[in-house]
Amino acid sequence: MNEPRVRLQNAAMYYDALTVLGQPNFPMAQNEKIMNQPMVRFENVTKRYGALTVLDKLNLDISRNERVSIIGPSGSGKTTVLRMLMTLERINDGVIWVNGEPLTHMQRSGRMVPANNRHLRRVRGQIGMVFQHFNLFPHMTALQNCMEAPVSVLGLSKPEAEARAADLLDMVGLGEKKNHFPIQLSGGQKQRVAIARALAMRPKVMLFDEVTSALDPELVGEVLNVIRKLGAEFDLTMLMVTHQMGFAKEFSNRVCFFYGGKIAEQGSPDQLFGDPQNERTRQFLSAVLEAK
């Protein structure tokens, strides 16, 4: 965790905050305001599936470069938080903000209206996601998996995209495997390719949805090591749903315990794991520890 930031220069190349601030919709006068704004803000966000309320008026601010772990029993709505932020789920009420700008809505003649597809695409470009089941493209090699979006979405030339993809595959320790198809890779390798693929889009926010849950126990470590490395080398805001309590404790700045569609308790890892205040949190943590 306390690795020196050896590749900081490299990281700065990838995540140049100034490029955002230079965008036309962010006039210079607003720059300071934006830097102080949370990177992600959930404002009274409600998600329902039919009669079932999965998330009930969620309010959550995540600061720039903060690492937040989301824990909780299944069905508590924790994965839904990530899926809403990635726009894989529509929200029923409230607003999600990314980098000072509404994601789920857009301003039209002074009123907030639901975002159209164009707006969604523009704002969600700042977000990357890694999935529990990898979701690599099976008909493409590791390298092609990492090149496809930079070429067809960002408009990079093939050589540029290839250099970027090869760099990132090296970073996740898979330089040797870049021409392998997903079927030829182990679960841990697939997940590392998936991380490289998401990073190739140079997101500012990375979402990790139970990224080690589908892995054999001996492969969990290699994926967590890559995530540690991201923390050390990149300017990234990270939001992860995880069952790896040890990793959550070690890696995150803040842990949120979800229960019944609400944040039942949140705090620093030491606070939440060491001295949980909420009865539900205590029950959950002792149940998880017992299982080990």
Place this chain on the structure above:
Amino acid sequence: MLSFGVAALAKGMLVTLIVTLGASLVTSVLALIVGLMRVSPIKPVRWLAIGYIEFFRGTSLLVQVYWWFFVLPIFGLALSPWTVAIFGIGLCASGYGAEVVRAAIQAVDRGQYEASIALNFSRLTMMRRIVMPQAIRALLPSWGNMLIELLKATSLTFFITIAEFTSAAKLAADTTGNYLLFFTVALFGYYIIARALITPFVRWLERRLSPGFVREAMA
């Protein structure tokens, strides 16, 4: 007598091959278009595709062919038997094919769509680069079925004056009286087209489109 029969059969075989090839092309293109329309996010486009599919699947191929051939001229549009044969069969089969395309598209793992959204692909890029390459690979076995069905359906074009393989066999058998020989040859004739042309072609396509899939090793 026998040599006349053989010549008629050879000519019939050629006609059947041409109609099959033409109709297969028409079907493949139309089925792909209509299948994609069938899963369009735009409702009217979807409805149009449903109407198309239900019409061409729900009515008789022979009646459809009759209609193009005998009814269209009433409205001043006289088509040649060849045109009617190729497009008539192609249109009808594409109704079935469109459903095969839809099933294959919808069978592509949900995670592939979600990854495409997370990587911010446009819908068009997602369909073109991620979904369709997987869907087309998955639909090929059914496509093989469909092309073989289509091959056999070409015998109906006899009713619009086309001397294809079946009618040639019937003619040869009637003329020579050798029903055993000519209808046995006809049986094998279709079998050979299906087995020696269509199946290997579809298998070849499957292999070509299979990098990265397990079944590559099993094909």
